[in-house]
Amino acid sequence: MSQSWQVELVAIGSVVPSTLAHLREDLAGILACPVWIATFHVDPKPFFDPRRRQYGAHSILERLLQPPPEENVHRIGITELDLFLPVFTHVFGAAQLGGPVGVASQYRLRPEFEGDFPDQIRLKQRLLKEVLHELGHTLALVHCKVPWCAMGASRLPEHVDLKDSSFCNPCADRIGVPRNELGLFTENP
Amino acid sequence: MKQRMPCLLIVDDELHVRESLGHWFTEDGYEVATASSGKEALAVLGRQHFDVVITDIKMPGMDGIELQRHIHETDPDVAVLVITAYASVSTAVQALKDGAYDYLVKPFDPEELSRVVEKACEKIRLAEENVALKQQIASAAPKLIIGASREMQRVMELVESVAATDATVLVRGESGTGKELVARLIHMQSPRAFGPLVAVNCGALPEGILESELFGHEKGSFTGAAGQRKGKLELADGGTLFLDEIGEIPAKVQVELLRALEDHKITRVGGTQEIKIDFRVICATNRDLEEAVRQGTFREDLYYRINVFEIDIPPLRDRPEDILPIAEHFLEKFSSAMGRRVTGLSPSARMMVLKYQWPGNVRELANAIERALVVCRGKEIEPQHLPILSRSTSQDGGDPDDLSMQAIEKKHILRVLKLNEFNVTHTAKALEIDRVTLYNKMRKYGIERPTG
Numbered sequence: 001m002s003q004s005w006q007v008e009l010v011a012i013g014s015v016v017p018s019t020l021a022h023l024r025e026d027l028a029g030i031l032a033c034p035v036w037i038a039t040f041h042v043d044p045k046p047f048f049d050p051r052r053r054q055y056g057a058h059s060i061l062e063r064l065l066q067p068p069p070e071e072n073v074h075r076i077g078i079t080e081l082d083l084f085l086p087v088f089t090h091v092f093g094a095a096q097l098g099g100p101v102g103v104a105s106q107y108r109l110r111p112e113f114e115g116d117f118p119d120q121i122r123l124k125q126r127l128l129k130e131v132l133h134e135l136g137h138t139l140a141l142v143h144c145k146v147p148w149c150a151m152g153a154s155r156l157p158e159h160v161d162l163k164d165s166s167f168c169n170p171c172a173d174r175i176g177v178p179r180n181e182l183g184l185f186t187e188n189p
Numbered sequence: 190m191k192q193r194m195p196c197l198l199i200v201d202d203e204l205h206v207r208e209s210l211g212h213w214f215t216e217d218g219y220e221v222a223t224a225s226s227g228k229e230a231l232a233v234l235g236r237q238h239f240d241v242v243i244t245d246i247k248m249p250g251m252d253g254i255e256l257q258r259h260i261h262e263t264d265p266d267v268a269v270l271v272i273t274a275y276a277s278v279s280t281a282v283q284a285l286k287d288g289a290y291d292y293l294v295k296p297f298d299p300e301e302l303s304r305v306v307e308k309a310c311e312k313i314r315l316a317e318e319n320v321a322l323k324q325q326i327a328s329a330a331p332k333l334i335i336g337a338s339r340e341m342q343r344v345m346e347l348v349e350s351v352a353a354t355d356a357t358v359l360v361r362g363e364s365g366t367g368k369e370l371v372a373r374l375i376h377m378q379s380p381r382a383f384g385p386l387v388a389v390n391c392g393a394l395p396e397g398i399l400e401s402e403l404f405g406h407e408k409g410s411f412t413g414a415a416g417q418r419k420g421k422l423e424l425a426d427g428g429t430l431f432l433d434e435i436g437e438i439p440a441k442v443q444v445e446l447l448r449a450l451e452d453h454k455i456t457r458v459g460g461t462q463e464i465k466i467d468f469r470v471i472c473a474t475n476r477d478l479e480e481a482v483r484q485g486t487f488r489e490d491l492y493y494r495i496n497v498f499e500i501d502i503p504p505l506r507d508r509p510e511d512i513l514p515i516a517e518h519f520l521e522k523f524s525s526a527m528g529r530r531v532t533g534l535s536p537s538a539r540m541m542v543l544k545y546q547w548p549g550n551v552r553e554l555a556n557a558i559e560r561a562l563v564v565c566r567g568k569e570i571e572p573q574h575l576p577i578l579s580r581s582t583s584q585d586g587g588d589p590d591d592l593s594m595q596a597i598e599k600k601h602i603l604r605v606l607k608l609n610e611f612n613v614t615h616t617a618k619a620l621e622i623d624r625v626t627l628y629n630k631m632r633k634y635g636i637e638r639p640t641g
């Protein structure tokens with residue numbers, strides 16, 4: 001089965017253009033589907049919570065629904081801002097399960113956030129995995145038990161490092177993307 | 190075997206909290222339900238079982254602490270995780286004292302919340318696994334039944350035939366013949382082997398208690414019913430229910446049991462909710478149930494319902510060739526448990542054991558060997574270690590009143606010949622006489638090898 005959906009990337013606030021360009025290229029290669037960068041960007045100011053000094057992820061998801069994405073288009077917001085949900089201290093991203101929109105933040109994925117030296121390559125990989133993860137949720141995938149699958153739950157940045165930037169075979173088959181070429185460790189336990 | 194995903198109930202008066210947590214745990218693959226108040230939560234819990242309840246403490250009406258008390262009154266196995274926006278140590282301590290699994294302050298660190306819930310689910314899974322393993326170990330005792338006799342081989346064949354089916358079995362036999370062991374063997378060889386085997390002695394309990402024991406009860410259904418309790422039928426869900434001494438069951442309970450056996454549904458004492466249960470039934474009795482039906486003390490419909498497949502265990506006296514192997518089995522078992530180095534029974538003790546009638550069957554034999562081991566100080570059990578047997582009168586055929594030495598010798602030779610299938614060499618060896626002497630005695634007493 002091959003997928004009939006497409007991916008649109010939208011900048012939330014200021015995002016380095018090369019970040020979006022790299023993401024577009026990597027995603028198109030992994031997913032084998034059209035991926036493009038939206039011509040508009042979302043202003044994050046209305047979603048800022050001054051008490052928490054963070055941005056509300058749910059409100060951003062609601063904003064991403066305007067204008068409504070075309071049928072079969074999954075719109076993923078990309079941001080460098082710190083996201084939260086009211087009950088959580090922070091989130092790396094959020095998505096509508098089986099809905100058309102998701103958002104991924106690289107704020108807490110930066111190695112320097114954990115006291116490491118800045119590492120652009122690691123950050124780029126982490127963001128790609130987080131975008132794949134949120135995209136998977138918009139395609140109705142829930143968390144996967146395969147440790148390296150992009151749909152594995154990540155509560156810490158180092159959990160993201162342990163994952164691969166691809167889906168395990170059962171998840172890939174479910175959303176109709178090409179299987180991992182290496183074909184290793186592909187069975188869901 | 191694939192594990193079922195744990196069920197979570199989220200209770201909070203704030204919609205965004207219910208939605209956020211519901212969404213979060215759904216993404217994690219949990220089965221999630223929500224409730225906006227303590228009252229609504231109890232209604233949801235009345236309809237469905239949940240493994241973990243995550244509840245806010247501060248809620249209008251019933252607060253989280255009170256909700257937790259209600260939950261644990263009816264089902265202490267549910268892990269309750271309390272959350273609050275107010276970091277109050279005293280509230281946290283109160284919640285934990287009342288049995289809360291853990292306590293979290295809003296907003297949560299996603300890592301912390303997931304870890305706590307995963308840990309709670311793991312604890313529940315381990316507890317369930319522990320119960321299942323204990324039952325499995327208890328069911329998997331080696332050498333459950335010993336008996337090479339033709340009669341016991343027939344019993345084993347019947348066990349093997351019926352085990353694979355879900356048919357109701359009625360095991361009959363005198364007291365002490367091992368009816369429960371046969372039931373256990375059927376369970377172990379059945380597709381339900383990994384489910385529980387729940388045994389109830391119907392003769393040991395008065396009517397009211399037996400009813401509650403079998404069907405369970407709801408809180409307050411009678412004086413002393415302090416909490417809800419599951420009955421043995423419910424505990425046998427997915428496994429086998431063994432009803433021992435079925436012939437002793439009171440008339441009122443017979444009606445309810447018949448309904449449960451036919452519909453596989455029960456209602457707890459004092460309850461209204463029907464509970465569907467998947468179980469197989471094995472019954473046992475030493476009573477003449479047909480006579481009880483004729484006398485009207487046992488329901489005919491229940492008799493036909495339980496007597497689908499019958500297995501009769503012969504008394505030990507009718508299968509003398511099983512006596513010594515069983516005695517040796519118990520000798521080995523009890524010597525190992527007592528740390529004794531008794532190697533066996535002396536020839537004279539063996540003869541005594543063989544001659545005895547064993548009215549209490551295998552149970553009596555086990556008790557006699559255990560007692561003998563307690564008093565035995567040597568390497569072998571001797572006749573003096575078996576005083577009960579020494580006092581008894583052997584009644585191995587012939588005239589029981591004829592106590593002459595010749596009559597006893599004839600009976601004894603005949604018995605040992607039977608044990609050795611009339612093999613003269615083996616019999617002579619067992620009697621510790623030579624073959625010629627044995628032939629002479631056989632001629633003297635008119636004992637002949639049976640033909641055919």
